[in-house]
Amino acid sequence: MLAWRDVVVRYPGFELRLDLEVARGETLALLGPSGSGKSSALRVAAGLERPAAGRVFFGERDVTDLPPERRGVGFVFQDYALFPHLTVERNVTFGLEERGWERDRIRRRVGELLAKMGLEAHARKKPEQLSGGERQRVALARALAPEPAVLLLDEPLGALDLRLRERLLLELRRVLSDEKVTAVFVTHDQTEAFVTAGRVAIVKDGRLVQQGAPEQVFERPADAWTARFLGHKNVLEPRQAARLGLAERWTVLLPGALGLGAGPLEARVRERLFYGPRVGVWLEARGVRLYWEGPEAGAPPEGARVRLTIDPARAVEVRP
Numbered sequence: 422m423l424a425w426r427d428v429v430v431r432y433p434g435f436e437l438r439l440d441l442e443v444a445r446g447e448t449l450a451l452l453g454p455s456g457s458g459k460s461s462a463l464r465v466a467a468g469l470e471r472p473a474a475g476r477v478f479f480g481e482r483d484v485t486d487l488p489p490e491r492r493g494v495g496f497v498f499q500d501y502a503l504f505p506h507l508t509v510e511r512n513v514t515f516g517l518e519e520r521g522w523e524r525d526r527i528r529r530r531v532g533e534l535l536a537k538m539g540l541e542a543h544a545r546k547k548p549e550q551l552s553g554g555e556r557q558r559v560a561l562a563r564a565l566a567p568e569p570a571v572l573l574l575d576e577p578l579g580a581l582d583l584r585l586r587e588r589l590l591l592e593l594r595r596v597l598s599d600e601k602v603t604a605v606f607v608t609h610d611q612t613e614a615f616v617t618a619g620r621v622a623i624v625k626d627g628r629l630v631q632q633g634a635p636e637q638v639f640e641r642p643a644d645a646w647t648a649r650f651l652g653h654k655n656v657l658e659p660r661q662a663a664r665l666g667l668a669e670r671w672t673v674l675l676p677g678a679l680g681l682g683a684g685p686l687e688a689r690v691r692e693r694l695f696y697g698p699r700v701g702v703w704l705e706a707r708g709v710r711l712y713w714e715g716p717e718a719g720a721p722p723e724g725a726r727v728r729l730t731i732d733p734a735r736a737v738e739v740r741p
């Protein structure tokens with residue numbers, strides 16, 4: 422449905438090269454650290470920026486030379502604010518009038534979206550009377566209103582606090598799936614990407630390093646950098662793996678690889694971190710720092726000596 426074909430974007434000191442497709446109805450997360458080129462990729466798809474080379478397709482249509490308003494995309498970008506002088510309802514209605522929709526159809530669509538986004542009670546407020554999360558929901562409703570073929574979201578939950586993000590994440594996921602829209606969203610947060618997207622594409626320094634279903638990229642990260650970026654804490658150099666009795670190669674220990682309580686290795690508990698539902702424990706075994714996480718009941722205290730096993734089936738090789 423959406424494809425970047427050999428797209429190149431250049432700025433002084435930076436180059437993005439992207440060849441990537443998104444299927445109809447799919448939600449793709451572009452995941453990468455700050456400055457990796459995610460927003461540039463999205464701006465090219467939206468038509469806010471022209472690539473130095475390559476083409477952008479929506480289905481069979483080459484849209485590279487079309488301005489944003491002729492592409493049939495909806496976008497929610499952080500710097501694309503709501504209209505401050507219009508009410509919530511008018512913000513959502515505006516684009517539909519511009520497109521010449523009939524009154525009744527507008528009324529139905531706007532009512533449906535305000536309900537879906539939980540905004541009915543705020544319909545007559547102005548943006549300045551809304552919380553950050555409410556504004557974000559209005560922006561999403563406004564972008565979805567014209568039933569765009571493609572929806573592009575840049576850090577849609579970026580500025581919100583943790584609890585609100587979690588709630589909106591669920592809403593976003595539900596809305597994207599019932600609207601059956603093809604969506605691409607940019608984030609630097611792997612949890613956000615994993616929870617919301619059917620597929621993630623990981624970008625580093627302007628290059629695509631890996632793409633696949635969340636489970637697949639998490640369990641089989643392409644290399645040590647990607648593993649760490651995705652949140653793996655036990656990424657072992659070959660020497661460290663060998664010291665722990667594993668094959669001498671770059672290794673990621675997947676969650677569940679470490680068993681505490683019995684086993685051939687002895688470890689010392691260096692730090693014990695209480696997170697609430699889980700406890701994190703940093704261990705040292707044969708001079709290698711290892712991380713274990715589990716329920717509080719199974720977590721040993723700081724300073725304790727514990728026996729340790731490593732399940733070789735949960736130890737996967739990665740490229741350096």
Ligand SMILES: Nc1ncnc2c1ncn2[C@@H]1O[C@H](COP(=O)(O)OP(=O)(O)OP(=O)(O)O)[C@@H](O)[C@H]1O
Pocket residue numbers: 432433435453454455456457458459460461462609
């Ligand atoms: N208009 C521009 N002119 C010059 N350089 C730019 C421009 N836009 C972006 N860049 C540079 O290109 C690189 C990629 O920027 P981009 O915004 O695509 O990254 P990002 O992955 O979205 O980062 P973030 O998560 O911080 O938003 C950065 O080094 C940035 O400084």
